[in-house]
Amino acid sequence: MALGSGNYANRMCLHLLLLLLFSVNVAFSDTLVTSLPGFDGDLPFKLYTGYVNISVGNAEMFYYFIESEGNPIEDPVLLWYSGGPGCSAFNGLIYENGPLAFNLTDFAGGLPKTYYYPYSWTRTASILFVDAPAGTGFSYAGADAFPVTDTKTAEQVYEFLRKWLVEHPDYLLNQLFIGADSYSGISAPIVVKRIIDDNDAGIEPRLNLKGYILGCPRTDTDINENSKIIYSHRMGLVSDELYKAAKESCNGSYSSVTTSQAECYEDLKLIQHCTREINKNHILEPKCTWASPEPYGESVRRALEEDTDGLFLSSSNTSTDYFCHTFSYALSYLWANNQSVRSALNIREGTVQDWKRCNKSISFKSDVSSVIDYHKNLSTKGLQVLIFNGDHDLVIPNIGTQQWIKVLNLTIVNDWHQWLVDGQVAGYTIKYSSNGYRLTYATIKGAGHSPQEYKRRECFDMFDRFIHYYPL
Template identity: 65%
Template sequence: MMTMTGRSLFRLLALLVSFAVAVSGATIVKTLPGFDGDLPFNLETGYVSVEDSELFYYFIESEGDPELDPIMLWYSGGPGCSAFNGLIFENGPLAFNITKYEGGVPQMQYYSNGWTKTASILFVDAPVGTGFSYSKTAEGWYTSDTKSAWQTYLFLRKWLIQHPQYLKLQLFVGADSYSGISGSIVVQHIIDANEAREVPRLNLKGYILGCPRIDATINENSKIIFAHQIGLVSDEIYYTMKEACNGSYSDITSSQGECYEAYLKYETCTKDINTNSILEPTCNWASPKASEELKRRDLEEGSKPFILSPPRIPEFWCHNFNYALSYIWANDEGVQTALGVRKGTVENWVRCNQSLQYTLDVSSVLDYHKNLSDKGLQVLIYNGDHDFTIPASGTQEWIRVMNLTITDDWRQWIVDGQIAGYTIKYNNVGYRLTYASVLGAGHSPQEYKRRECYQMFERFINYYPI
C-alpha cells in the first residue's frame, strides 16, 4: 500500500513530468515582429489539448513579483473574440502604434499600464474556433455556453498542472462582455472541484468581470432604462413604454398594440447610435452594405481602404479603426512562426469570429452568482457608463437582485485627482463584491480608459479602496 509520503512523491513526479511536457510543447517568445529589441516581459505561448480542441494561449508573467503576485485567467467575449484583443487593446503590456503605419508588419510598443504590472495573466482563445484555437475533429467545432465553460475550466486546470509553480498563487478568473456567461460557470466549476477535494486544489481567490452579460432579460430591459436616463428617448416615449409594456421589453411583438408602437418609436430614436459607445460614430458610411449584418461584423472586413492610415483622414475615424492592424499583424507568417502557431490550423485569423458553430444555451447565470455569494470570494464587476450594449443600469440591477449588504455606499473613485467613475461595495459573510463604473468609457471599458482601468484593477488586486 502506498504511504501518504509515497502518494505525495508520486503526485509531485506526475506534476514534474507534465510540466516538462508542457515546456517542450510551449514557445518562449523573446522577440516579436514589429517590436524593437527583446520583449521587456516573459511571454509564453502554446496549446492545451481539451477533448477535441486545441486551445491557444498567451501567458505573460507578472512584471512585479511573479512568485507572489496573483495569476488571472482572461478571455474575451463575442463569443468568438480572440484573447489577443485583451492583450493588445485592454489588459496587456503591448499596444500598436496606430499613428505611423505605412505598410508591412505593424509596429508594436510597450504599454506601461498593462495589468501584468501586478499579476500574471493567462490569455486564452476560447471557445474553440476563436483566434488560433482549433478543433482536431469536425464534431469538435460545435460548442455552446455550457461546453465552452467546461472546456475553459479544463484548459485552466491542465495549464496549471503543467505549470505547478503557479498553483500556490492566488487565482482569479477574468472575462468580459458575452463571456460573463461562461466565465461565471467556470468559477462554479472551480468551486465544485475544490469542494469535491480534487487534486490539485486551485487556489481561487475571486473573479473579475467587465461589462458582463449575466441575464438576458435584465440586459434587454436595461437598454430602455439607459436610453431614457441618458436622454436618447423622451419622457413621453419611456413612460408610455413602461406602462404599456409593464416594464418588460424583451420579445415584444406586434400583437402587443400600444407597447409595440412605443417600442418602434424607441427603436427609431436609437437605431443609429453606436451601442458600444454612444458618443462615437457608428461608421455606417464605411460599409458597402447597410444592413442588420453590420451589427455583427467588424468594420475591417469591408473597409480597409479607409483604415490603413486613419490619422490622415481624422474626419473618417471610428473606434474600429484601432482593430485593423491586428488583422495584418496576426496573419503575418513571421508573426505566427514567432508565436508558435501550428501551420495549417487557422486559414485566416480574425479578431472576432462570427462564424462559430456556437449554441447560446444559457440565458442567465444569476443563480450561479447567488450561489457563489456565500463562498468567501473577492469580486470586481465594472462597466463603462456610455455602454449601450450591456448598460451599467442592467449590471447594477442584477447585483441588487442578489440582495447583498452595502458596506461602502455610492461614491466617486479618483485617478490623478480626477473622477474616474463611481463605485459601491457589498458584502455577504466574507463574500466581497465591488462594482465600479468607468466614466466616459464604452464597451469594453479598458479600450477607452486603459490607464484608469489599470488603476482600478491594481487597487482591487492589492486590497486598496477603489
C-alpha cells in the same frame, strides 16, 4: 523565475510531486517568445504561447501567458478570456489588459508595429489569455466538436485551466482569479463554481481560487435587454413621452416582445429608430462606415464587416477629429495573419487559415439565459469580486449590471462614491459584503464596451487596487 520567497522550498516540492503525478498524461507545449515582428528590440516582459489539448470536443486551446512584471512568485494569476462569443483573447492582450499596443499614428500599410504599453495589468499579475471557446482565435477543434454552447465553453475553459496549472505547478500556490468580459460574463461564473465544487470534492491539485473579475458582463438576458431601453432614455436618446408610452404598453418588460403585442411592438420600433445610428459600443463616438478598403485589403474589409456593426473610414482620418475607435481592429487582422508573426507565436501551420478578431461564423448555441443564481451561490463562498462597466456602453448598460447585483441582496459596506486617478474622477463605485464575500462594483467614466479599450490607464489603477485589496 527569480528566487527570494520563503515559499520557494514548498513550491519546488509541489512542482516535483506534480511532475511525477501528471507527466505521463500531459505534454508540455509552450514556448518563450522573446521578440515579435513589428516590435523594436526584445520584448521587455516574458511571453509564452502554446496549446493545451482538452477532451471537451478534442480541442486545442491556444494561449498567451505573460508573467508578472512585478513579483511573479507572489503576484496573482489571472485567467482572462473575451466575449463575443468567438472573440479572441488577443483583444485583452493588445487592446485592454496587456503590455502591447498598436502604433496607430504612423501606420501606412504593411505589418502593423507594436510598442510596450506601461499601464498593463501584467505589472501586478501574471495573465493567462486563452482563446475560448474552440473556434476562437487560434484555438481549434475537429468538425465533430461543434456546436459550442455556454456550458461547453465553461467546460473547455475549466479543463484548460486545470491542465495548464498542472503543466505549470510553480503557479499553483499563487492566488487565482478568473476574468472575462462581455458575453463571457455568462460562462465565467460557471467556471468559478466548477472550481469551487471540485476543490470541495477534494479533486487534486486544489486550485487556489480567490475571486473573479468581470467587465461589462452579460449576466441575465431580460435584465440586459430591458436596461437598454432605460439607459437610452436616461441618456437623452429617447424622449420622455416615448419612454413613458413604451413603459406602459410593454408593462416595463421590453425583451421577447412579439407582433401580437401591437402597441408595445410599435413603441419599441420607434425607440430602435431613435438609437439605430448610435454606436452601441460607445454612444458618444461615431458609428463609422467604410470609405475605402485601402490600405487594408478586401479580405480585411470583409472580416471587419462580420466583426462589428460600426466599421471605420480610411486611415487618413486618424489625424482628424473624426477618428474611429474601430480603426485599430483592422490592424489585428493584418498582424495575426502575417506569416512572420505566426511563426514567432509558434502557431501550428494549417490549423487556422484565416484568423479573426471576433469569429462570428463560429457554430455557437446559447443554452444559458441567466447566471444570477450562480452569483447568488458564489456569494456564499467568501470570494473577492470586481464587476465594472463603462458608463457610455449601450451593449451592456451599467443600469442592468447594477440591477442584477441588487438582486443578490448583499449588504452595502461602502456606499456609492467617486473614485479618483491623478486627482480626477475616474468613475463611481460601491462595495458590498456577505459572510466574507466582497463585491466591488465600479463604473469607468467616459468608457464604452469594453471599458479598458477606452480608459486603459484608469482600468489599470482599478485592477491594481482591487488585486492588492486596496479600496477604490
